Amino acid sequence: xxxxxxxxxxxxxxxxxxxxxxxxxxxxxxxxxxxxxxxxxxxxxxxxxxxxxxxxxxxxxxxxxxxxxxxxxxxxxxxxxxxxxxxxxxxxxxxxxxxxxxxxxxxxxxxxxxxxxxxxxxxxxxxxxxxxxxxxxxxxxxxxxxxxxxxxxxxxxxxxxxxxxxxxxxxxxxxxxxxxxxxxxxxxxxxxxxxxxxxxxxxxxxxxxxxxxxxxxxxxxxxxxxxxxxxxxxxxxxxxxxxxxxxxxxxxxxxxxxxxxxxxxxxxxxxxxxxxxxxxxxxxxxxxxxxxxxxxxxxxxxxxxxxxxxxxxxxxxxxxxxxxxxxxxxxxxxxxxxxxxxxxxxxxxxxxxxxxxxxxxxxxxxxxxxxxxxxxx
Amino acid sequence: xxxxxxxxxxxxxxxxxxxxxxxxxxxxxxxxxxxxxxxxxxxxxxxxxxxxxxxxxxxxxxxxxxxxxxxxxxxxxxxxxxxxxxxxxxxxxxxxxxxxxxxxxxxxxxxxxxxxxxxxxxxxxxxxxxxxxxxxxxxxxxxxxxxxxxxxxxxxxxxxxxxxxxxxxxxxxxxxxxxxxxxxxxxxxxxxxxxxxxxxxxxxxxxxxxxxxxxxxxxxxxxxxxxxxxxxxxxxxxxxx
Numbered sequence: 001x002x003x004x005x006x007x008x009x010x011x012x013x014x015x016x017x018x019x020x021x022x023x024x025x026x027x028x029x030x031x032x033x034x035x036x037x038x039x040x041x042x043x044x045x046x047x048x049x050x051x052x053x054x055x056x057x058x059x060x061x062x063x064x065x066x067x068x069x070x071x072x073x074x075x076x077x078x079x080x081x082x083x084x085x086x087x088x089x090x091x092x093x094x095x096x097x098x099x100x101x102x103x104x105x106x107x108x109x110x111x112x113x114x115x116x117x118x119x120x121x122x123x124x125x126x127x128x129x130x131x132x133x134x135x136x137x138x139x140x141x142x143x144x145x146x147x148x149x150x151x152x153x154x155x156x157x158x159x160x161x162x163x164x165x166x167x168x169x170x171x172x173x174x175x176x177x178x179x180x181x182x183x184x185x186x187x188x189x190x191x192x193x194x195x196x197x198x199x200x201x202x203x204x205x206x207x208x209x210x211x212x213x214x215x216x217x218x219x220x221x222x223x224x225x226x227x228x229x230x231x232x233x234x235x236x237x238x239x240x241x242x243x244x245x246x247x248x249x250x251x252x253x254x255x256x257x258x259x260x261x262x263x264x265x266x267x268x269x270x271x272x273x274x275x276x277x278x279x280x281x282x283x284x285x286x287x288x289x290x291x292x293x294x295x296x297x298x299x300x301x302x303x304x305x306x307x308x309x310x311x312x313x314x315x316x317x318x319x320x321x322x323x324x325x326x327x328x329x330x331x332x333x334x335x336x337x338x339x340x341x342x343x344x345x346x347x348x349x350x351x352x353x354x355x356x357x358x359x360x361x362x363x364x365x366x367x368x369x370x371x372x373x374x375x376x377x
Numbered sequence: 378x379x380x381x382x383x384x385x386x387x388x389x390x391x392x393x394x395x396x397x398x399x400x401x402x403x404x405x406x407x408x409x410x411x412x413x414x415x416x417x418x419x420x421x422x423x424x425x426x427x428x429x430x431x432x433x434x435x436x437x438x439x440x441x442x443x444x445x446x447x448x449x450x451x452x453x454x455x456x457x458x459x460x461x462x463x464x465x466x467x468x469x470x471x472x473x474x475x476x477x478x479x480x481x482x483x484x485x486x487x488x489x490x491x492x493x494x495x496x497x498x499x500x501x502x503x504x505x506x507x508x509x510x511x512x513x514x515x516x517x518x519x520x521x522x523x524x525x526x527x528x529x530x531x532x533x534x535x536x537x538x539x540x541x542x543x544x545x546x547x548x549x550x551x552x553x554x555x556x557x558x559x560x561x562x563x564x565x566x567x568x569x570x571x572x573x574x575x576x577x578x579x580x581x582x583x584x585x586x587x588x589x590x591x592x593x594x595x596x597x598x599x600x601x602x603x604x605x606x607x608x609x610x611x612x613x614x615x616x617x618x
Binding site (some may be wrong): 164165167168169171172173174175176178179180181182183185186188189192193204207208211213214215216217218232256257258261262265266270271272273274275276277278279296299300301302342361362363365366 | 424428454466514
């Protein structure tokens with residue numbers, strides 16, 4: 001049957017699907033009627049798709065079903081035009097095809113096909129003469145249809161997303177109302193606790209703090225977002241002591257809290273610690289008699305040091321290093337000793353505070369010298 | 378008297394029990410919400426902004442703790458805490474160049490680059506929230522509005538109002554001179570010089586003595602903002618300690 005041509009099965013712009021019917025013989029396929037074409041698609045192999053324009057149809061007739069025979073529509077066609085694109089057959093002696101409806105639907109299909117034949121809509125809505133082929137497609141045309149298809153999908157997705165989001169917001173608002181009630185409740189509890197300290201047990205206070213922690217409510221009494229004193233932070237502190245022992249030893253016994261934050265969270269991968277979690281846990285290290293402690297320098301920089309680490313002793317060695325070199329900036333010192341610049345600076349500042357070093361502050365930077373005023377006066 | 382004291386304590390205990398019950402209910406509501414909408418929060422920066430604002434309005438901080446319900450059920454915590462780590466790493470890598478001062482825009486680009494193309498999208502608002510949380514670590518993270526942009530400070534350099542105002546002045550051209558300051562801000566020469574010297578000392582400004590007429594004080598933090606220069610991933614990697 002040479003009227004058919006291969007097609008990619010995409011609908012053209014302006015072409016709309018009129019009806020589709022499954023179970024059409026040509027080895028079980030789906031027949032699609034559009035405003036412009038009759039398309040047959042193999043049910044098993046969706047890539048295999050054939051079509052011919054409706055304009056090729058001369059007339060159609062019905063053939064009733066019989067015993068062992070399914071209903072058919074016979075479609076009589078014009079001869080193939082000379083410039084027809086490639087199809088399953090190059091030539092054929094028949095000028096008609098028979099559409100065998102294995103799964104019924106023939107009546108409806110016949111009706112629709114007749115309608116289309118009468119209306120001849122393809123004449124009013126011109127579609128480019130060259131139909132899509134899935135061999136050697138013309139780039140311009142396919143892109144246009146492809147883009148329309150993609151745009152359609154995007155539009156659907158957008159609508160879907162909008163619907164999801166507004167639903168999400170609705171649900172979120174309801175949640176927030178409940179959350180607000182909890183905030184109010186916690187405030188009134190906090191007031192009661194504040195007033196009548198003696199009647200609330202230690203245990204209950206800890207429980208209360210953990211409730212606040214779960215909800216993310218700032219402790220109405222102390223204003224901190226509930227830190228020290230909850231079981232969670234005690235547990236965390238012990239974990240940190242275990243995790244940080246080796247890294248600290250590798251880094252000369254001292255690490256900035258930023259380094260610790262990155263190290264711990266990178267190691268965890270999930271269920272990460274918030275900065276506040278870390279700080280609150282570290283605040284408990286000393287109280288829990290763990291081998292690390294939190295230290296806050298004058299500048300506000302926070303570090304974790306091993307208990308065994310004596311920063312003051314390190315200062316003595318820092319003085320030696322500076323004396324050897326005559327003078328050093330934080331950067332130079334950091335490089336020599338193998339420390340971060342931040343901690344190097346803190347050590348030099350501490351040394352200065354203790355009177356071992358004095359500074360030369362100029363536009364070229366901050367440089368430290370051994371304090372000769374002290375040693376040579 | 379005695380009865381009143383016991384009464385007040387008992388009320389607190391009762392309220393605590395009530396809170397515990399409400400908490401359980403809230404937790405399951407949140408679980409339900411999460412199972413339906415967790416994807417939205419993950420995918421949608423707009424939704425995250427709204428969510429954060431709503432929380433702030435009612436007095437709840439969903440990022441306070443990784444142990445909080447919000448973090449556990451919705452996963453908002455992991456998103457922001459990991460972002461915090463990435464921000465720290467970028468700032469550290471570029472510190473030698475810009476002294477610890479970087480535009481939000483450049484930080485955004487570098488963070489996105491580091492995350493790779495299959496990662497969750499991140500907005501500037503997300504970065505700001507993550508940075509606000511990082512302040513708790515005491516390392517001098519700060520957000521400085523300068524004209525129409527934000528500068529992110531990642532070292533504990535002392536920057537007061539005078540310094541900030543000069544930074545704003547520098548935003549237009551990437552540099553500033555003593556004359557510029559005197560003309561725009563009507564300061565004395567000495568005041569202008571002190572501010573500029575401080576920026577130099579902190580490594581935030583570079584001195585250009587070869588400029589015509591007078592010394593230019595350049596702010597490397599503003600370079601990419603002006604010239605859309607980009608350091609390659611290779612350079613960034615090399616810059617890491």
